[in-house]
Amino acid sequence: MDGYDKYAFEPFAVTVDLAVFTVREGALHVLLVERGQEPYAGQWALPGGFVRPDESAESAARRELGEETGLTDVSGLHLEQLRTYSEPDRDPRMRVVSVAFAALLPDAPEAHGGSDAARARWTPYGDARALAFDHDRILADARDRIGAKLEYTCLATAFCPPEFTLGELQQVYETVWGTALDRPNFRRKVLATPGFVEAVPGAARLTGGRGKPAALYRAGTATTLHPPLLRPTPEGRHA
Amino acid sequence: MDGYDKYAFEPFAVTVDLAVFTVREGALHVLLVERGQEPYAGQWALPGGFVRPDESAESAARRELGEETGLTDVSGLHLEQLRTYSEPDRDPRMRVVSVAFAALLPDAPEAHGGSDAARARWTPYGDARALAFDHDRILADARDRIGAKLEYTCLATAFCPPEFTLGELQQVYETVWGTALDRPNFRRKVLATPGFVEAVPGAARLTGGRGKPAALYRAGTATTLHPPLLRPTPEGRHA
DNA sequence: TCAAAAGTGTTGTTTGTACACCCATGC
DNA sequence: GCATGGGTGTACAAACAACACTTTTGA
Numbered sequence: 270m271d272g273y274d275k276y277a278f279e280p281f282a283v284t285v286d287l288a289v290f291t292v293r294e295g296a297l298h299v300l301l302v303e304r305g306q307e308p309y310a311g312q313w314a315l316p317g318g319f320v321r322p323d324e325s326a327e328s329a330a331r332r333e334l335g336e337e338t339g340l341t342d343v344s345g346l347h348l349e350q351l352r353t354y355s356e357p358d359r360d361p362r363m364r365v366v367s368v369a370f371a372a373l374l375p376d377a378p379e380a381h382g383g384s385d386a387a388r389a390r391w392t393p394y395g396d397a398r399a400l401a402f403d404h405d406r407i408l409a410d411a412r413d414r415i416g417a418k419l420e421y422t423c424l425a426t427a428f429c430p431p432e433f434t435l436g437e438l439q440q441v442y443e444t445v446w447g448t449a450l451d452r453p454n455f456r457r458k459v460l461a462t463p464g465f466v467e468a469v470p471g472a473a474r475l476t477g478g479r480g481k482p483a484a485l486y487r488a489g490t491a492t493t494l495h496p497p498l499l500r501p502t503p504e505g506r507h508a
Numbered sequence: 509m510d511g512y513d514k515y516a517f518e519p520f521a522v523t524v525d526l527a528v529f530t531v532r533e534g535a536l537h538v539l540l541v542e543r544g545q546e547p548y549a550g551q552w553a554l555p556g557g558f559v560r561p562d563e564s565a566e567s568a569a570r571r572e573l574g575e576e577t578g579l580t581d582v583s584g585l586h587l588e589q590l591r592t593y594s595e596p597d598r599d600p601r602m603r604v605v606s607v608a609f610a611a612l613l614p615d616a617p618e619a620h621g622g623s624d625a626a627r628a629r630w631t632p633y634g635d636a637r638a639l640a641f642d643h644d645r646i647l648a649d650a651r652d653r654i655g656a657k658l659e660y661t662c663l664a665t666a667f668c669p670p671e672f673t674l675g676e677l678q679q680v681y682e683t684v685w686g687t688a689l690d691r692p693n694f695r696r697k698v699l700a701t702p703g704f705v706e707a708v709p710g711a712a713r714l715t716g717g718r719g720k721p722a723a724l725y726r727a728g729t730a731t732t733l734h735p736p737l738l739r740p741t742p743e744g745r746h747a
Numbered sequence: 748t749c750a751a752a753a754g755t756g757t758t759g760t761t762t763g764t765a766c767a768c769c770c771a772t773g774c
Numbered sequence: 775g776c777a778t779g780g781g782t783g784t785a786c787a788a789a790c791a792a793c794a795c796t797t798t799t800g801a
Contacts, residue, residue, distance in 0.1 A: 280519035281559075283594070283605050320520070322603060326594040353592040353607045355522070355565040364561060366522050366605070368592045421660070436779070454764065456781075480779030481771040495741055496762085497660075502734055675752070693791065695754075700789095719752025720798040735789085754797070762789070770781070 282365045285330045286317035286404065288351070288411035289338065291374040292428050292444045296393050299408060300337060301400070303388040308361050309401030315408065316389065317367070326350070326368040334372055337389055347373040347427035351411055359403050371411040373427040416445050421497040423465050426488035432469055434483035435459060436476060446500045458498055464491025521604045524569045525556035525643065527590070527650035528577065530613040531667050531683045535632050538647060539576060540639070542627040547600050548640030554647065555628065556606070565589070565607040573611055576628055586612040586666035590650055598642050610650040612666040655684050660736035662704050665727035671708055673722035674698060675715060685739045697737055703730025 289300035301313040316337040320329040327350070335343045351369040359365065397408060418424045419442055426433070428441040439455050459465055466486040473482035528539035540552040555576040559568040566589070574582045590608040598604065636647060657663045658681055665672070667680040678694050698704055705725040712721035 281522045281605075283520045283522070320594065320605075323596055325596060326592060326605070350591050352589050353565060355559065355607065357562055357564060366520075366559075366565070366607075368594065368605075434780085451764070451766085452780080453766085453782075458763090475772075476779060479773060479777075481781075483780055496738060497736065499735060499763095673753085690791070690793085691753080692755075692793085697790090714799075715752060718750075718800055720754075722753055740791095748801100750799105750801085752797100752799085754795100756793105756795075758792090758794105760789100760791080762787100764785100764787080766784085766786100768781105768783080770779105772778085772780100774775100774777085 280364075282360075282363060283320045283326070284317055284365055284367045285320060285326050285333060286315045286354075286367050286369045286407055287330055287333060287337070287372055288315055288369065288408050289334065289372040289374060290394075290411070290415060290428075291376060291391065292441050293376070293391065295440065295444055297412075297444050298391040299394050299397050301390055301392050301397060302337065303390075304401055312399065312401045313390075313392070313397070314401035315369075315404045320368075326370075330368070330370040330372075338374070347424065349414075351407070351414055354403055354407060356403070367407075369407045369411065371415055373415070373424065375428060375430045412445075416500075419445055420499055421494050423488065423491050423494060426466065429488070432472065432474075432485045432487055434474055434476065434485060435466075436483055438466070438486070442498075442500075448501050450501075462491065462494055462498075464489040465494065519603075521599075521602060522559045522565070523556055523604055523606045524559060524565050524572060525554045525593075525606050525608045525646055526569055526572060526576070526611055527554055527608065527647050528573065528611040528613060529633075529650075529654060529667070530615060530630065531680050532615070532630065534679065534683055536651070536683050537630040538633055538636050540629055540631050540636060541576065542629075543640055551638065551640045552629075552631070552636070553640035554643045559607075565609075569607070569609040569611075577613070586663065588653075590646070590653060593642055593646060595642070606646075608646045608650065610654055612654070612663065614667060614669045651684075655739075658684055659738055660733050662727065662730055662733060665705065668727070671711065671713075671724045671726055673713055673715065673724060674705075675722055677705070677725070681737075681739075687740050689740075701730065701733055701737075703728040704733065 287300075291298050300316060302316045304310050304312055304314050316333055318329065318333050320326055324332070327348070330348055331343055334346065334348065335341070340346075349371050351371050353366060353368045355366045357364060359367070394412065398405065400408065415424070425438055425441045429437055435456050438459065439450055439452065442455070443450055467489045469485040469487055472485040474485055475482050526539075530537050539555060541555045543549055543551055543553050555572055557568065557572050559565055563571070566587070569587055570582055573585065573587065574580070579585075588610050590610050592605060592607045594605045596603060598606070633651065637644065639647065654663070664677055664680045668676055674695050677698065678689055678691065681694070682689055706728045708724040708726055711724040713724055714721050
């Protein structure tokens with residue numbers, strides 16, 4: 270920015286909107302809140318709120334995340350800025366610029382209507398439609414981004430509890446991408462990437478009672494995947 | 509966002525900042541402007557300006573791009589939202605939230621100090637330091653993003669004129685990544701990706717007089733690269 | 748005739764993919 | 775035993791990387 274011109278300055282409201290995802294029962298879920306006031310009263314929307322004068326958008330997003338999910342410690346959760354939505358007419362009341370974030374949760378703690386949200390609910394991604402404002406668009410963008418980032422980052426571990434099995438990790442990929450993956454190959458690929466996961470020595474977990482107990486892993490220190498873990502081409506992408 | 513509370517509403521100024529890149533003489537250049545006013549008077553900064561009440565951040569960015577570069581038609585240029593910078597103290601005067609964009613130009617038309625910019629200048633990326641505000645950070649983020657997107661999108665053609673040779677395209681990759689690529693393999697890879705480039709029938713261009721004339725290509729219709737064109741691992745990345 | 752840049756061919760290695768198969772547990 | 779999910783092996787195919795070689799131009 271440049272040129273400090275008081276007359277060029279126009280007041281904007283700045284908000285954050287959050288697309289909070291989790292994997293539950295093999296399906297991607299997103300956290301929605303029911304609006305209490307007009308406009309869009311009674312409709313579902315992404316959680317969010319105003320950025321306060323003394324905080325950054327990131328701080329505001331993390332604060333809202335705690336308020337909406339009821340989690341006491343959200344410091345370790347994955348929170349990622351998506352993009353900013355600034356169409357002049359996106360809010361009928363006034364000029365509101367919204368910084369959108371995507372958050373990934375290991376498992377779904379039951380949401381409780383927080384602060385200013387009438388009700389909060391985990392909703393299967395496919396059922397989240399006709400949201401308030403431009404939240405349909407934001408949600409779709411968030412999902413695209415998450416899916417793409419699974420390919421070349423270690424993001425998937427953010428969906429898992431501190432200790433997890435490779436089967437659980439694979440389920441994250443399969444759920445977000447909506448495709449089945451070959452287990453042996455997935456396993457090799459993950460283990461061949463240094464820093465993606467590290468074994469928890471000796472530990473094992475029974476997977477719902479049935480089957481052989483699986484070894485446990487923790488998230489590693491790496492953040493990017495080289496080479497990437499490409500999703501099977503759905504026979505219609507370029508290349 | 510949720511909860512229409514007049515008291516929660518705080519006025520923010522919203523600006524756009526642009527990291528405008530071009531490849532010139534085998535080096536990555538970025539467009540900088542010299543600040544005329546305090547704060548940071550006399551220092552270099554990224555071009556940008558206030559978002560007007562009736563336009564989106566994208567519109568503002570494109571408007572500024574035209575004003576700063578002096579280009580009459582910026583409609584076809586690549587403009588991409590990076591992220592939003594919202595630290596409370598990033599501007600000493602007041603609360604300013606800035607939406608950052610990266611723009612890619614085919615070749616460097618000489619910049620002329622536009623509207624509110626005292627002077628504008630193309631600067632080699634490495635020489636762009638000690639910029640005003642948090643622009644060092646924004647610029648570094650922009651460069652990282654561009655480099656990463658070359659791997660899995662067709663972005664590189666945005667650095668090229670409407671018709672270009674494969675050698676020119678390869679130079680874009682080499683310049684942004686700072687690594688040499690094997691020409692035969694690069695060529696095969698590009699041509700094997702449907703929609704990346706399409707041949708201009710019959711046309712050829714002499715490359716600075718010397719050497720065999722090269723075939724000309726246009727940007728194709730694809731936007732993503734599958735599989736990606738990974739940069740040589742600099743022996744220190746994960747995996 | 749040489750340098751420079753475009754373009755083609757070839758070969759060995761790596762990676763990915765699709766399986767078949769064994770292991771440990773609960774019922 | 776058998777179903778279920780974890781884990782290993784293997785063989786074929788595709789992709790990648792390195793580099794030798796040919797072609798066409800200007801000087």
